[in-house]
Amino acid sequence: MQEDLELDFETLAVHSGLERSQFGEHAHALYLTSSFVAENAAQAAARFCGQEPGYIYSRFTNPTVTAFQDRLAAMEGAEAAVATASGMSAILALCMGHLKAGDHIVASQSLFGATIMLCNNYLAKFGISTSYANAADPESWRQALRPETRLFFLETPSNPLTEIADIAAIADIAHAHGALLAVDNCFCTPALQQPLKWGADLVVHSATKFLDGQGRVLGGAVVGSKAMVEPVYLFLRTAGPTLSAFNAWVLVKGLETLRLRVEAQSATALRLAQWLESHPQVARVYHPGLPSHPQHALAQRQQSAGGAIVSFEVKGGREAAWRVIDSTRVLSITANLGDVRTTITHPASTTHGRISPEARQAAGITEGLIRLSVGLESCQDIQDDLQRGLG
Structure with a gap:
């Protein structure tokens, strides 16, 4: 070239x-x-x-x-x-x-x-x-x-x-x-x-x-x-x-295929974040595409989309978070991310499990926090899979 x-x-x-x-x-x-x-x-x-x-x-x-x-x-x-x-x-x-x-x-x-x-x-x-x-x-x-x-x-x-x-x-x-x-x-x-x-x-x-x-x-x-x-x-x-x-x-x-994948995943992630934000069992949702995100305006200026990662806190702490994770049938329970298959994990006991409780608290990682890396599946299928545990 x-x-x-x-x-x-x-x-x-x-x-x-x-x-x-x-x-x-x-x-x-x-x-x-x-x-x-x-x-x-x-x-x-x-x-x-x-x-x-x-x-x-x-x-x-x-x-x-x-x-x-x-x-x-x-x-x-x-x-x-x-x-x-x-x-x-x-x-x-x-x-x-x-x-x-x-x-x-x-x-x-x-x-x-x-x-x-x-x-x-x-x-x-x-x-x-x-x-x-x-x-x-x-x-x-x-x-x-x-x-x-x-x-x-x-x-x-x-x-x-x-x-x-x-x-x-x-x-x-x-x-x-x-x-x-x-x-x-x-x-x-x-x-x-x-x-x-x-x-x-x-x-x-x-x-x-x-x-x-x-x-x-x-x-x-x-x-x-x-x-x-x-x-x-x-x-x-x-x-x-x-x-x-x-x-x-x-x-x-x-x-x-990077841009095709990431833009499609970001669009689905935003739809899921909006649905989770209105769910009665969810205390808080983290996604830069949501107007409720503290740095939403900065994200709009600095990024072309919000990205494929959605994190959310469920009411009920670790027990409730693990119940949501264990109830899924379509999502992959793994700490990896960025896949065409949606992955789900509990950061406090996996990706951030080796750091001190004080460090987790300072970083805002609670026992009720779940992280999704949204893939290329149907948005409705991902939503239904989460609803099994949230319901």
């Missing part, structure tokens, strides 16, 4: 990143090889030291992985991307590439449980400390700053309460201090939101979720400018939390 063409998102999703081999394949090729052969010793030396482009070893160079990276970068409006084995390894690689002992992170309170565990239990062991701010209040980020703060990290929308952070406002605070802003764009994907356009320096993905969209493989990515991505790539080259060629091949195909 010619580099000078200005193509729309949908066209980039099916054409970008495609470099055909000598065989002229129509779809992306799958390169299942551990290493690549040089023509001579001089070429091998030139490739290893970066003087000549070319593939060396699939831990850090593979054509199928490159295709996924290039396509995702194009869809995010970025210069570069580096792919990793999972979403969590993407966050780890970002931190290892850009931080050192003595540095400080400001992160949002409403983070995925494993991200909190990574910061508190592992980065802390190597002298990287973390403080937590209110994602929806830019001033709390300013107050959390320290002289050694080097990174702001947030999810927007957050997991599982779909809090919306003002990316531009928080980016301004970070940059005024000389810190970077990284945004986990897992819930929206570039189909609904492009954080780099709002001032973020780096974007993180769990490609396992919506980018694949069918629950098939694990993957992650860090996206940004070439200068921002390069330290992450160098860590991956050395440490090796690498995306496999097969998983990259699956993810490349997932990106082709």
Whole structure:
């Protein structure tokens, strides 16, 4: 594909990143090889030291992985991307590439449980400390700053309460201090939101979720400018939390239908959120598309749709929440999300079960909270499945 063409998102999703081999394949090729052969010793030396482009070893160079990276970068409006084995390894690689002992992170309170565990239990062991701010209040980020703060990290929308952070406002605070802003764009994907356009320096993905969209493989990515991505790539080259060629091949195909899937899922999610909000057994519903959402106006400005995640609190605490979950026959009881099949989980005992009760309370994760990741089923069938337990 010619580099000078200005193509729309949908066209980039099916054409970008495609470099055909000598065989002229129509779809992306799958390169299942551990290493690549040089023509001579001089070429091998030139490739290893970066003087000549070319593939060396699939831990850090593979054509199928490159295709996924290039396509995702194009869809995010970025210069570069580096792919990793999972979403969590993407966050780890970002931190290892850009931080050192003595540095400080400001992160949002409403983070995925494993991200909190990574910061508190592992980065802390190597002298990287973390403080937590209110994602929806830019001033709390300013107050959390320290002289050694080097990174702001947030999810927007957050997991599982779909809090919306003002990316531009928080980016301004970070940059005024000389810190970077990284945004986990897992819930929206570039189909609904492009954080780099709002001032973020780096974007993180769990490609396992919506980018694949069918629950098939694990993957992650860090996206940004070439200068921002390069330290992450160098860590991956050395440490090796690498995306496999097969998983990259699956993810490349997932990106082709991303916008179609996410927009359809978002529309169904909004309809379900509206129905749940009027249900007598539901205490509260969280979805950015609802006017009752605290950051509804910001979501309308920053995102093109509300997304496919709906969280809601049922009356009666854990017992009532588990009854709703156990009564379903169509929905999948799993903590994964972003699938064409609707998934349902109880965050307090699954995704956020390993963090302290105090941390869960601070993040607003109650015992009655249920999280839905809405798929492509009939809205009425999903509604009927929930009604079995809510009734």
